[in-house]
Amino acid sequence: MANETLTGSSESRSDSPRAVRAPRGIGRARSARAGLTLLALILAVASVLPVLYMVSASFKTRDTVTDGKLLPSEFTFDNYRYVFTEVPFTRYLLNSFLISAVITVVALLFHSMAAYALARLRFPGREKLFALIFSTLLVTAPVVLIPLFLVARELNLLDSYAGLIIPAIFNAFGIFLLRQFYLGLPRELEEAAIVDGCGHWRVYWSIVLPMSRPILSALAVFFFLANWNAFVWPLVATNDPDLTVVQLGISTLQNQYTSNWNYILAAATVAALPMLALFFAFQRQIVESIKTSGIK
Structure with missing residues (x-):
């Protein structure tokens, strides 16, 4: 009887800290979640406020634009x-729309083919070739600007749409991201298609590409946005006013009318609206691509 009493009292003592710790753990989790929510809210406001101010100031007069x-x-x-x-x-x-759209479509086609070959086909030097492509991510754009200009001049690509489109097609980031995505796809579907008599091109076109819609949608937004905001290469490669892209146009407006910020902000708002619409239209695909294309 005494042993049962001692056992019961020891169990009650051992259970009492757990009863005390549980609310503390829940409280800490709620505090951490509230802190993260507050931090996310602050970052969201800091990100959205400049855009709201730009849109609002674009409707102001010259005298009130800097109030x-x-x-x-x-x-x-x-x-x-x-x-x-x-x-x-x-x-x-x-x-800007023509250049960005052509680059996006052609780059997605070539990048997906290259990534599929690097992920599925077996050939000598495959890993070395991928390492070489991946290493180009370590080279910044200003480093290759002058060599790229010299090559474009030798090929007579300056002051032309081809000079604005062709150098921007290759992007190691797209090949890398698509390759990682393809490595995560199940091989069973491709093997079943090969057993049915499909070649690599048919497998790529009929099976792999339809399964790649989320990642391709995300990359389409990234590519279009990057080329829509292109400034340095169009500035170097073109002198023809008929080839001026939107970012160069805004900079020209700023040089001519340095104090007229109402015109500059109106032009910037017009240039930003297509990108905002594109992002909101494909934000779901962007999130899915980030979740499904980890490093493997």
């Missing part, structure tokens, strides 16, 4: 009217 207020005291559309009537901004937008 520091978020909402305009005098609302006007004259800034956008000026951008589209006094400046060939529509031409700049069309140039």
